[in-house]
Amino acid sequence: MTTRARVLFVDDDERILRSLTLLFRSRYDVTSTVDAQEALEKLRHGQFHVLVSDQRMPAMTGVELLREAREIAPDTVRMLLTGYSDLAAIVGSINEGEIFRFINKPWDVGNLQATLQQAVEIACTTSAPKADGIIDITEKTLARLAVLDTEGGLHRLLLQGSYDASQLRHYTSVKQLLEGLQHAPPAVLVTDVTTAEGDISDLVKGLKREHPEMLTLVVTAFQDAKLLTELINEAQVYRVLPRTASATLLRSAVEAAFTRHALLQRLPSLTRRYTVDTPSRTANAGISAQLGGYLQRLRARQNSLA
């Protein structure tokens, strides 16, 4: 190994930092600080592969730190390590921090080692360009927006956001969506995680695993911290919006997702940054079975093409 990967830990409790340093300093070049401002300084002046931050700190929250880190050093893979699972922090870490993993304290050393290793590998092999803005959104990508929505509310909201109906594929059931996906996966999928068919988080997780370049926007009445954490670690959802989101808010999230998707098309290696964890549980057996069938058909088709 030529140079060791650089990892930056930020936590207001120095004992946490000491514990992490002693665990990882044999593998990585570890830097740590109790001061979030100092962490940002370090990110400005040196390259780090991975940033792991606490959420509750005196001067700045972890989400605030990660948001700024995303601007300063987009290449650095971001993770949150926190003992508090408050909803605002989780949603912020998705929408503002675009984090790779959300890890709860107390952590398991083995899992943390594996996660950090994965993050380091991804950071070493991919590079995220600083500005998404260089990408033009073409009509073609616009045509690849899909919404899974039984009741029609989300579909209507997207139409209000001035997408015309021909640009938007509207699926009213998981079955319909999976049939549609078989032909051409959309660039962006807008869905809730609980629909008339129950909890469909298994589907959201499985689809991201299979189509890492497809960006997921979850519009939900977020209540469940555990589920949202899973949506980060196991589904790498791109944005989470409240059920009460306006058409404008939804539109700007969709636009951002299109831009990101176009970037992923141009630099396919970047999709590695959306690598997901193996799902920790099956939430809905029926949905899982449908997903299994879909993956089987997809494999069969891929084999026959090869």
Place this chain on the structure above:
Amino acid sequence: METVRALVNPVPSITPYHTVNEVGDLLLSDVYRDALSLPIVEAGKPVGAITRHTVMRIFLNRFGREIFGDNPVGKFMDREPIIVQANSSIETASQQVSERIRLPLTEDFILADGEQYVGMGAVLSLLSLLQTQLEQRSQALAEANVRIRASQAQLIQSEKMASLGQMVAGVAHEINTPLGYVGGNLQTAQLLLEDLRQGQQAGRDLLAALLAPATSPEQLEQTVAHAGTLLGADAPDFTADLDTLFADALYGVEQITDLVGNLKDFSRLDRAASENVDIVDCIESALKIGHSHLKHRVEVVRDFDAVRPISCIPSQLNQVFLNLFANAAQAIEGKGKLLIRVKEETAGIRIQIQDNGRGIPPDVLDRVFDPFFTTKPVGQGTGLGLSICYQIVQQHKGRIDVWSREGVGTRFSILLPFTGETQATVEQAL
């Protein structure tokens, strides 16, 4: 709705042209045996009534029957009898009748549909109908009261559970941080122990090689080299790391012990009243439990005098303090200050809890202690928090007041008398 139609006694009416004598005879007949008055109807419309009382007065006059007996009854009738619509409610009818009726009871009332005569009604029947209805209503009210009490108790219980849940979640989060490094350090120590074990084994191998006469010089050189990499001057010294790992882990365990101890102190499951309670201890205990609400956001300024101990139920007062701290934390957006004062006054101990949060609008300030009053969205607050605080302070024979100004902050002031809590009242409070 129940109407007075149920009371209708469809007795045949008489005309104004019946003679007094004829009416007298009718009054003696079985049909009108119970009637106090007879309805006088012309072309279906009631035009008057003649009471048994009037007829008797005529007959009681000397030669009354002889002089007036052949006169038409229309001459003596009451031209404005009580007429009640048959479809009116029992209340309306009662009100109408009671406005007109005079004692002693000498008349019945006429029931009509519009202008059409329907029958007669007796005041006493109306009264008994009214009574039945009142009984039904009061029973319904009693049942409703029981239901309200039950749901109130349920709400109080759910408020308690909600604040308990909040408290437990807060403390659980507080515990996660030390638990993080305690667990992490022990697992890391285990990994280092493996390295140490290898070093130890290398040392043993070296010793064995040195002591065994058959060891060849090459073998010995190899063993020395191996031991050298693991144990030599350049080899990492893990013992210092282990010292750090264990010292921090022990510190963390102490922290967790403290937190759990606080939780136990705070809840005092025995809920007993104690004498000699230092209010400052209660406040500190509530501050520790509420730490997660305040941490990094709210600066706590303590202005505590050394105060005489009082007799109280500490677990209940803890609940009051925690509730006020949590409210203050909620009222403060972003960063702020919480000033806590404890002073001794002649009447007792004065505790002031003041925040510089958003304040309470004047139009709701009077109602903050009212049960079920809340400004939070439905489902987010029972509106019982402060009302329970109020009750607890009342049970301690103290008083709680609030001062607030929008944009400036809110101050709760509690006075707990020295002689507040006697054993008897404590038992009542439980």
